[in-house]
Amino acid sequence: MTAGAALSSCGGGSSSTDPQRNAKAKTLTLTIARNAIVGGKNDAEAEWLTKTVIPGFTAAEKAKGLHVKVVYHGYGVDDEAYKTKTALDLKSKAGADIVSLDGIWVGEFAQAGYIKPLSDVVGARADGWDGWGQISPSVQQLGSFQGKRYGIPPSTDGRVLFYNRKLFAQAGLPATWQPTSWNDVLAAGRALKKLPGVTPLQINAGTAMGEATTTQGVLPLLAGAGAEIYANGKWTGGGTAMKQVLGLYQQIYGPSGLGDRKLQEEAKGRDKSFEEFASNKIGVLLEGVYLWRAVLNPKDGIAKMPDRDQAVGYALIPAMAPGKGVKGQSFVSMSGGSIATINPHTKYPQQAFDLLAYLNRPDVVKARIAGNPEVTSRNDVNAEALKGDPFLSYVAQKVLPITLFRPGLAAYTQVSTALQEATASVVAGRSPDDAAAQYGKKLEGIVGGPAHVNAG
Incomplete structure (x- = not known):
């Protein structure tokens, strides 16, 4: 089955969800899925997730009295194969709590009912995230559809x-x-x-x-x-x-x-x-x-x-x-790029958003691009991390404010x-x-x- 067939076969969205379900859980497991695998495709990203993000997040949650286990599901396949699997998972109300999607898939997945606006999944705190102020409105388009935010873009280009x-x-x-x-x-x-x-x-x-x-x-x-x-x-x-x-x-x-x-x-x-x-x-x-x-x-x-x-x-x-x-x-x-979004069927929407926000924290983003600078979605990170690269600084400062994205x-x-x-x-x-x-x-x-x- 092709990705297109997988998406077109769904006639509508899933049932409404409660953003506060299990919000007070103290012990839980969250999962992340991306088309990145240690030793294979997008190796650096997989290394960052497994060696920086997961240990750092679990330690931060432990300090708050929460026992959170984070499991990473990494893939190293063609993008279309990853798209098909992700679509089938979301259609069957399964899959990881945090999933990565190419920005060009956002509208398609939204229209099929596989993903929902972050404000629907998490509630008002999704729109109140302080990181939005560091992401240009033009770049926010990458994770948006029909005026609503469906995910957070970690990086982009121009x-x-x-x-x-x-x-x-x-x-x-x-x-x-x-x-x-x-x-x-x-x-x-x-x-x-x-x-x-x-x-x-x-x-x-x-x-x-x-x-x-x-x-x-x-x-x-x-x-x-x-x-x-x-x-x-x-x-x-x-x-x-x-x-x-x-x-x-x-x-x-x-x-x-x-x-x-x-x-x-x-x-x-x-x-x-x-x-x-x-x-x-x-x-x-x-x-x-x-x-x-x-x-x-x-x-x-x-x-x-x-x-x-x-x-x-x-x-x-x-x-x-x-x-x-x-x-x-x-x-x-x-411009192009991917987004990270929350599975609308997650058992732990509030905790999943905590993890999503952690993935996009300035210090965590800087750790991701250490040694291999790239244009991130965050203006504050770009201003600091790209100082040594005039071209990437140029893209961050001059290109991102005027850019457009392909329709998803x-x-x-x-x-x-x-x-x-x-x-x-x-x-x-x-x-x-x-x-x-x-x-x-x-x-x-x-x-x-x-x-x-x-x-x-």
Whole structure:
């Protein structure tokens, strides 16, 4: 059974729960489930949970006169397999007390009735948690659905424009670059095109790059054109904003030759783009934090770049024109990440929330990222822990306040594929208007007809 089938098979939610049940229990067992296992997938996270969180929490509870045993259920499987198991557990009113979900699953699980708002499960203290003040409202979207919080996001990321300072210098472009419009980006591309053997611009397109095309391409550009892929109960169709996005793809991958069309069609095209960027063969690359931390990392990166810190610059993704982005923004981004939520069928909702809050305490979060800094959801932790990394500090301070997240709805996966196909057709030579119209028709078939689509 697929994850999608598991979720769609549930016709409604579970019965209402009592947030105060067993609130006075002195001896109890809580369980945590995550797709992380010691010695395997997400090893560092599993180590942190088993060696830092569990001993620390049980000691803290013991000091309050409570005897709490915490059991960790770690998995090391494909994300879809983990999603399916978690869905089946929650559907059957089983599973761990604290579960981890990809943020993109939140709406899907909520609509299936598998998870409930924290305020329903725990009561008023969920909204009164002091940590919310340290998590930007934009980042809180990751664990929210229809205006209600379903979980706490531990960390996140962001998308920016990375650029090669050495190539910029050769092309007569500034070492510190911040475009304020799509035209500025194209102008830099034209300047870079004068350099032999250099691909000026690389923005993911096509189906071979999969979800990277959507999150590191279409969605941030769509936000720059003033639209979100899903807003106010409707999906964005093939109207003006989508035509503008596909028009930009045409300007990059069309006759101007600012981008490498073949790269978008190769099975390993994205990996090749990493290698070419690290080898000073791509001028500008729209990518996420992953590129900096895991790909170009001079120590253990996939495509090590020894002079990364000096040679690589980064800039916010501009809207099509100043003030023309979604919510009137001049700069945009997309982010992702997971959340931790409370199983609505837990026997101990209050104690489970104590554990959830402990997982996201500043000192505990700092212990999680010690030795391998990342952008956490907490502003206070980022301000202290990321001081030694200018790029991650930049993302925390400049990107997170303006970022958006993908809609956590079951239809999104198919919508994403349709977006990838639209960009592929433009790269192959089809007109933006035709590609947008084809996407709009396909979208209606996916989401249940034109009533669910904003065609404008």
